[in-house]
Every structure is written in structure tokens, then in C-alpha cells.
Amino acid sequence: MTERFEPAHGTVLAEVTPERRRASIDLITAIREVMLAAAVTDLDVDEMRAAERALTEVARTLGKRTRTRVVRAPFGGPAAALAAGRGGSWPLFAHNPLGIPLEIHLDGDGAMARLTPNALHEGPPDLLHGGFGAGLMDCMLGVLMQARGKRSVTASLELRFLHGTPLDRPLELRSRIVEVSGRKAVAEGWIECEGRRTLEARGLFIEVRRDGA
Known part of the structure; x- marks a missing residue:
């Protein structure tokens, strides 16, 4: 198969x-x-x-034989993981070494993943780069939108950096849908280290119709 x-x-x-x-x-x-x-x-x-x-x-x-793009997973993957019920998960960036790999667990209107960042993810000394934190939040919120079976794009992503996010320590990443209105959906996410939130995010997503509008 x-x-x-x-x-x-x-x-x-x-x-x-x-x-x-x-x-x-x-x-x-x-x-x-x-x-x-x-x-x-x-x-x-x-x-x-x-x-x-x-x-x-x-x-x-x-490089002897290449494609034009990295292998991409099917759009319906997160929705299938969600339909699998509690314990269903979706791997992100399994085929792209520049992406930070995540195993995102989906449950209802929420998602969770765990990550231990390393030296490659450093921004300020011994801390996660803020851009990587933003990217992780966009992934956590975006996969949650994808799990709804709606093709959506990020319209805005607001971030609050509460504390420095340390390297080499386990992090917990979470997201949840908080509002849906027509083609618009709002989701929130955060990063925790040992129970303390270090970063919070709020994203607005717009469903893209088949005509591209």
C-alpha cells in the first residue's frame, strides 16, 4: 500500500x-x-x-536524482489523526531537515506536542530564538486548523514573550480553537517549561475558498 x-x-x-x-x-x-x-x-x-x-x-x-520540492504530507493527515480519537498524532517536518520536527497530538479543539530544543535553536544565550518560537506556534495553531478539514491561511499571529524559553529542557506546546465565525477562526497557543508559560500566541485564520478568495 x-x-x-x-x-x-x-x-x-x-x-x-x-x-x-x-x-x-x-x-x-x-x-x-x-x-x-x-x-x-x-x-x-x-x-x-x-x-x-x-x-x-x-x-x-x-543530488544525483532529485525532485523540485520536499516531500509533502497529505492535507487530510491531521483530520485523520483527529478522527482516530484520543492518542491520534500527526508528525510535522518529518521530511524537511530545516523544520523543527513535532509529533502533534490532536484531541477535539486542542493540540499538544513536546520538544526539547538544542543548540541549533539558540537565539539569546541559552534560550530559544524568538523566531523559532513564533514558527512553532504557527505550526501548532495551523495544524489545529488543518485538522478541521478547512484550507486556511494565517491572517495574523500575535505573540507575547513572557519569559526566556530555555534550551535543553523539555517543553510542552499547546494550542486550542477559541472562536469560529464563518470563514474566520481564532486559535490560541502557548509554550510551557516546567509548568511556566514562556510564550503565548493568538492567531487569526481565514478559510481559503476553492476559487482562491
């Missing part, structure tokens, strides 16, 4: 086998490990140069 993915505009729908999907996820996981190791390595210069040459060769190998 294969799973259909929806690529970006102008590309052809691809059938991805479970084996290929698993291989892609494992490859991206390994790349994230390399990114972190490269960012914090304290090896001697000669060892870093040797690693650079090895990675350049890996890049050449991977």
Missing part, C-alpha cells in the same frame, strides 16, 4: 511506498544529527576538513 503526497504547485503527485517513506524519515533524522554535531564540534581543523569532504561526497550522491 502506498501513500499519496501533495507536492508544491507545478509538480506531479508522487506515490511513496512505506519503505521509501521510512528511508526518507531516517535520512532526515541522520542529517539533523549531523547538523547539530557540525554546529557544536570542537574537532581539530584537519578532522573538520575531512568531515567536510565526506559530507560533500554524500551531497553529490544524494
Whole structure:
């Protein structure tokens, strides 16, 4: 059985086998490990140069055959996870190493995910970059909108930075829908560290009709 993915505009729908999907996820996981190791390595210069040459060769190998876009998950995935009931979850950025991976658990009008940020996510010393915090909130709120089965776009995202969000400590990310009116929906989200909220967000989402309006 294969799973259909929806690529970006102008590309052809691809059938991805479970084996290929698993291989892609494992490859991206390994790349994230390399990114972190490269960012914090304290090896001697000669060892870093040797690693650079090895990675350049890996890049050449991977680049022998490429798509135009990263593999994208089906739009209906979050709604299916929600329909699965309590315990249903949806993985985000499984195929994109630049995205911060999340396993988002959906339940009714709410969602939850856990994350331990590392050195790659640093902004101020030892703290999560504010832009990453905003991106995480947009993801938490946006997937919740997607789980409703409505194609929506973020119209506005308001943030309140309450405290610095520390690195290397478990975080809990939550979101919930607070208002729906016609094509408009409002959702709130927040990041907690050991029970203390460090960031709050409020987003307005507009459903996009089939005619693009």
C-alpha cells in the first residue's frame, strides 16, 4: 500500500511506498544529527576538513536524482489523526531537515506536542530564538486548523514573550480553537517549561475558498 503526497504547485503527485517513506524519515533524522554535531564540534581543523569532504561526497550522491520540492504530507493527515480519537498524532517536518520536527497530538479543539530544543535553536544565550518560537506556534495553531478539514491561511499571529524559553529542557506546546465565525477562526497557543508559560500566541485564520478568495 502506498501513500499519496501533495507536492508544491507545478509538480506531479508522487506515490511513496512505506519503505521509501521510512528511508526518507531516517535520512532526515541522520542529517539533523549531523547538523547539530557540525554546529557544536570542537574537532581539530584537519578532522573538520575531512568531515567536510565526506559530507560533500554524500551531497553529490544524494543530488544525483532529485525532485523540485520536499516531500509533502497529505492535507487530510491531521483530520485523520483527529478522527482516530484520543492518542491520534500527526508528525510535522518529518521530511524537511530545516523544520523543527513535532509529533502533534490532536484531541477535539486542542493540540499538544513536546520538544526539547538544542543548540541549533539558540537565539539569546541559552534560550530559544524568538523566531523559532513564533514558527512553532504557527505550526501548532495551523495544524489545529488543518485538522478541521478547512484550507486556511494565517491572517495574523500575535505573540507575547513572557519569559526566556530555555534550551535543553523539555517543553510542552499547546494550542486550542477559541472562536469560529464563518470563514474566520481564532486559535490560541502557548509554550510551557516546567509548568511556566514562556510564550503565548493568538492567531487569526481565514478559510481559503476553492476559487482562491
